[in-house]
Amino acid sequence: MEELFFNFINQFGYFAVGALIFIENIFPPIPSELILPLGGFFTTTTNMVLPGVIAAATVGSVLGAYILYGIGWVLNRDRLMRFFETKPMRLLGFKGDDIAKAIDWFDRRGQISVLICRFVPIVRSLISIPAGVARMNMVKFAGYTLLGSAVWNTVLCSLGAAAGSAWETVSEQAEWVSDIVKYVIIALAVVVAIVWIWKRIIPNLKKGA
Template identity: 50%
Template sequence: MNTQTIMTLIDQYGYLAIIFLIMLENVFPPIPSEVILTFTGFLTLTSHLTVWGAILASTLGSILGAILLYGIGRLVSVERLSQFVGTRMGRLLRLKQSDIERASTFFNRRGSIAIFYGRFVPVVRSLISIPAGMAEYPFWSFVVLSILGAAIWNTVLIYAGALAGNHWKTVLGWFEDASSIILIVVIILIVLVSVLYYLKKQRKN
């Protein structure tokens, strides 16, 4: 979905379009929330939309998308992954039951941090809901943390778009650059942690 389509939908359908687009952005990460939210902020200056109404609509869209992915994670479940361990593909990937149990335990201990802060990271804000469901992270805790994280992210971008006015595209560029840097840093950290974990496991063996 291109930027012009996003802008047209919000301009024509207001809050309903915001809810739908943000929900879709949570399920399909390539759809940029930065465009949706900064343009929405700008529209609060020129249309019937209000800043608080836009924040509520975007946060509702965020949580609907998050719950959908959480449900997908519950369908996959740790039990189904455990069954996958014994398959040929599981053996090829060197997947072990102990690894699955360790990952599930880690998420239930540290998942609150990942769920909350993950809402500020591109792609991660969508994907984090799936392991939360797989690990059977408490549903209402997941919802509350997701709402808090999403509301902060949405508020910042909508207010930025409103304050920038006609220069909202300039602000959008700043956010897109910052989001790209954050995503790169997160990927590097994940790779480093994975390598360290692998080396530690090799030493034990």
């Protein structure tokens, strides 16, 4: 994968950086922790300049975020509530009201998470879906996404440029930090799942027995 990215950016420059980050926002397993330091490195060996790489990456980030925002917009509140009111979802402990409460919370207090989550692996992409479901103001969504993505892209691209031929060290360190965050997220998800099973699913099974 690294060689593929290297050749793609070497051949297509800014377009390649933007395209890869666009895809990374839609398909999170593609690591921006690899793409961005690599893009920064190319400013030391080609006629690409750091502001151009950062701009290309940020445009890719915003455009990719809007794809997932659009998916959330299509799903919308009513469709999700109907889905979670189906029998299989109710057996799993879900209720349509859960979705309504989650969306209402996002409207009141959660919109800033669009900015904060741009620094969190995987979540930085997925946060665009609830923003779309909640019909978050598109200008505000763009602003938060632009700001968060620009900061993230600037840091990693700049570190890659500063490291030069040692850009892989930056990538490895960034991936190491991202892995820790991922493990924390997974651990929290497991805890939430256990609590959910204990409080929602088991009581439903007892009622059905």
